[in-house]
Amino acid sequence: MSGTAHAPLEVQANTDWLGLRGARVVVAGAGGIGGACALAYAAAGASVVVVDRDAAALAALASAPGTAAAERFETIAADLSGHGSGERVIAEAVERLGGIDVLLHAVGINDRRPILEFTEDEWERVMRINLFTLFGLAQAAGRRMVEQGHGRVLALSSVSGLLAHHSHGPYAASKGGINQLLRVMAREWAASGVTVNALAPGYIETPLTAGHLSKPGKREELESLVPAGRLGTPDELTGPALFLSSRHAGFITGHIMYIDGGRTLV
Helix, strand or coil, X not given: CCCCCXXXXXXXXXXXXXXXXXXXXXEECCCHHHHHHHHHHHHCCCEEEEEECCHHXXXXXXXXXXXXXXXXXXXXXXXXXXXXXXXXXXHHHHHHHCCCCEEEECXXXXXXXXXXXXXXXXXXXXXXXXXXXXXXXHHHHHHHHHHXXXXXXXXXXXXXXXXXXXXXXXXHHHHHHHHHHHHHHHHHHHHHCEEEEEEEECCECCHHHHXXXXXXXXXXXXXXXXXXXXXXXXXXXXXXXXXXXXXXXXXXXXCEEEXXXXXXXX
16 A cells, blocks of 8 residues: 555535535425425525425424525425325426425324224324325326436335334324335336335434323333434434435435334334
């Protein structure tokens, strides 16, 4: 080995090593993980449109300092659960951005009760918000991505799509449905240069879990199930989301990436 110093790796010198500067990104879901990922895309220099029915959450996100690096950062207030809403929202986002390269679906609710306590309407509400909204958005985005010959589709799944958690019936079913829907999309769109993958977080501290974690002993109980010995944070989802959206992940499709501190190992 010579005594001369090695040249620095390109990744160290290239501030856009992910290749996301100028990428046109749509994020569905402004709170928790969706909001954190939207800010991460902005920090990478992407143009971002965030969609949510909560106008206050959108306003708070749009005013965050982290949006400054984005080429543009806009919001759309919309309820995605209605028929045809996915196509309408994607059409509006594409008009604003001039196209779409990345879709991240981070919309979801949970209702922690035993299965025997649910009515059909309550079951349908969870499925419609968690699963049906993904179908509408991903189908609309997929049409455009397949036509242009490239694109990245990501959605938040959950360890609940694999594990049989008590009192998670509709939620677990919706996440299992997300996993299989994404795998079929990945199979159908792979030859068109479109990748489709899921991010499956474990126990993450978000507005969705805040009420549950505030119950006596619940935080300690969940932490005891995680080999890492702690709960995750929304920011720990942003790196995987950016990578799977990047030029480096062009040969990765149909995968469910568990981001869970080892929860699915035990």
